[in-house]
Amino acid sequence: MDTEQDFLFFNPRIATKYNPFYEGEYLVIQSYPREHKLMVEHRSFDYKKAKSHCELENLAHDYTSFSLRIFHDDKLWEVNYEGQPQSISKQQNWRVAQEYLEAHYATHTDAEVVVCQCSYPYFSSLTSHISNSSQPITSWQSLTCLLESKGQDIQTCPNCNASLVRVDESEDDDFDFDVMMNYADQ
Structure with a gap:
C-alpha cells in the first residue's frame, strides 16, 4: 500500500534533490559550515535566477553561507x-564509502568522518602503537574514505594539501612547564 512518503517524489522540489547533476546546471550550495555531503539548496539552468536565489539565501541566514557553482565536466566550478x-571549485560532490559513514555514526568507536577546510571528507580514527622507547603512543590516523580511494593513509589533504595531522590532546597534560621555564632562563 502506498504511503504519503511514496508520493513525495511527485513533488519536483523534492525529486530534483536526488537527480544527478547535469552539464551547465547552476547549483546554490552551502559553503559554510561544510558537511561531509554536498548541501544543495537550489538548482537551475538560469544563471540570473540561481544568482538571485544565492543572494537571498545569504541575506536570510546568519550562521550559514551559500555560493553559486556550475556543474561542468563532471565537477563543480x-x-x-x-x-x-x-576555476574548479575546492568544494565537490564527494562520495563517502558506506562503511565509513556507518562508523561515523556508531557511538562505540573513536573514529569519525572529518571535513577539511576545503570540504574534502576524510576518516580520522584514534590508534595506539608502541614507540621506539617501548612506550604506548596514541595518535590520530587519517584515511581517505571516498568510494574511489578508500583506506589510503594520508597526512595532507589530497584536495588542497592542508596538513591533516592531529596531535593527541592528552600529550599536553604531560608537558612539564617548569622544565621549559628553566630552559628558557638559561
Missing part, C-alpha cells in the same frame, strides 16, 4: 560574472 566556468 566557480563562475565568473557572466555565469561561465572560471
